[in-house]
Amino acid sequence: xxxxxxxxxxxxxxxxxxxxxxxxxxxxxxxxxxxxxxxxxxxxxxxxxxxxxxxxxxxxxxxxxxxxxxxxxxxxxxxxxxxxxxxxxxxxxxxxxxxxxxxxxxxxxxxxxxxxxxxxxxxxxxxxxxxxxxxxxxxxxxxxxxxxxxxxxxxxxxxxxxxxxxxxxxxxxxxxxxxxxxxxxxxxxxxxxxxxxxxxxxxxxxxxxxxxxxxxxxxxxxxxxxxxxxxxxxxxxxxxxxxxxx
Numbered sequence: 342x343x344x345x346x347x348x349x350x351x352x353x354x355x356x357x358x359x360x361x362x363x364x365x366x367x368x369x370x371x372x373x374x375x376x377x378x379x380x381x382x383x384x385x386x387x388x389x390x391x392x393x394x395x396x397x398x399x400x401x402x403x404x405x406x407x408x409x410x411x412x413x414x415x416x417x418x419x420x421x422x423x424x425x426x427x428x429x430x431x432x433x434x435x436x437x438x439x440x441x442x443x444x445x446x447x448x449x450x451x452x453x454x455x456x457x458x459x460x461x462x463x464x465x466x467x468x469x470x471x472x473x474x475x476x477x478x479x480x481x482x483x484x485x486x487x488x489x490x491x492x493x494x495x496x497x498x499x500x501x502x503x504x505x506x507x508x509x510x511x512x513x514x515x516x517x518x519x520x521x522x523x524x525x526x527x528x529x530x531x532x533x534x535x536x537x538x539x540x541x542x543x544x545x546x547x548x549x550x551x552x553x554x555x556x557x558x559x560x561x562x563x564x565x566x567x568x569x570x571x572x573x574x575x576x577x578x579x580x581x582x583x584x585x586x587x
Contacts, residue, residue: 364445364576366395369435369452371422374399374406376450376467376564381413383569391576396442398435400454422454432457446575449517450568453481456517463579464517465527467568469560471511476522486510486553486560490542493534497543504543508534510556512564514571528571532563 368377397410397417410417425431436459449466475488489510496502509531516524542552
């Protein structure tokens with residue numbers, strides 16, 4: 342009991358010593374971690390002064406995101422989705438982990454599992470296209486880009502659009518809610534799809550999967566630019582709300 346009390350006192354002292362104008366950020370990823378890396382790199386370069394060193398949580402053992410966090414010298418851990426009997430238990434454990442780190446802000450960056458909102462924690466997700474038109478269950482990775490391209494093919498085949506028209510996709514950072522991809526938008530970028538990609542796909546020169554891979558690689562650099570800005574926007578919003586009216 343005395344040891345537990347000393348630990349509590351130590352934790353309280355650490356909390357009191359921490360700057361109050363910075364937040365605890367957790368990044369949750371499932372794969373290679375390129376999106377997470379954009380945030381970690383920006384933090385390392387001093388571009389996100391509103392946050393403490395972020396923590397990386399992987400939902401998969403041996404995922405590449407863990408190596409990237411290690412390279413940045415950041416704390417990392419695994420909450421393996423496959424180790425739990427159902428999504429509810431996985432989310433219960435994840436919530437405990439987030440609360441143990443006194444997490445203020447969470448960004449889902451390449452997380453393929455449904456993450457439930459955690460009370461008292463602001464949570465955001467990056468979706469590689471318009472989440473309202475190209476979101477929902479199982480809509481992640483290449484499936485999203487395929488959906489975007491199929492919509493364009495449908496418009497072209499019905500004569501609603503022309504190959505001369507510009508086509509866009511809209512990577513979006515939005516709030517996490519219980520509904521898939523249903524939260525309010527924080528940041529969105531209009532990304533013009535290369536005309537030759539649409540033309541080759543419509544002409545049957547490339548398959549839809551190949552085109553989706555090309556579109557994914559085209560969109561990713563925009564995501565890497567968006568994410569550090571989105572973290573700053575979200576962090577500043579929280580800090581301003583805590584200050585209250587001036």
